[in-house]
């Protein structure tokens with residue numbers, strides 16, 4: 435089983451690259467942002483609260499995302515592995531992820547950190563906002579999402595370091611297929627080393 439998690443700031447290409455990697459390695463792609471947007475679209479009791487947080491670029495509470503994600507994972511049948519996109523986004527989510535995977539005797543996901551500069555990210559997200567229709571792709575919210583990323587999500591890297599969990603960093607600038615090739619090279623290297 436190969437488990438990956440694509441980590442990086444908003445606009446770093448996590449969604450696009452996760453889909454491509456899922457296809458390449460035959461993995462199940464799970465985006466927590468998509469799970470939340472689906473929940474909003476269902477118009478459940480929680481929808482308004484979730485949308486209110488997403489539209490200002492804040493994270494939804496940990497218990498809510500953990501519940502949603504692991505319910506989703508439990509419904510899936512045996513797979514070659516998972517690729518998580520947008521999760522974990524906090525130190526606590528990372529702790530819970532490791533607990534849950536250990537309990538299932540699944541390999542801890544390889545954290546693949548996409549490295550892209552903030553000015554490039556802002557440009558990309560403003561471009562995406564013209565077509566995505568996402569309530570959170572405009573400048574004020576984007577700046578807020580960067581702040582949330584630094585304050586709440588970067589500690590995930592710290593957690594992976596402290597717990598000696600597997601991690602690689604990949605240059606995320608360039609054409610989509612170039613970045614995919616960089617990712618595959620890094621992940622294949624990791625697979626090779628773990629088999630030795």
Ligand code: AMP
Nearest residue numbers: 466467488491492493494499520521523
């Ligand atoms: P994304 O599609 O990954 O950019 O996520 C869009 C928005 O959904 C984020 O800005 C958060 O408001 C929310 N979200 C997605 N994943 C998580 C998560 N793991 N924890 C908390 N909030 C999340």
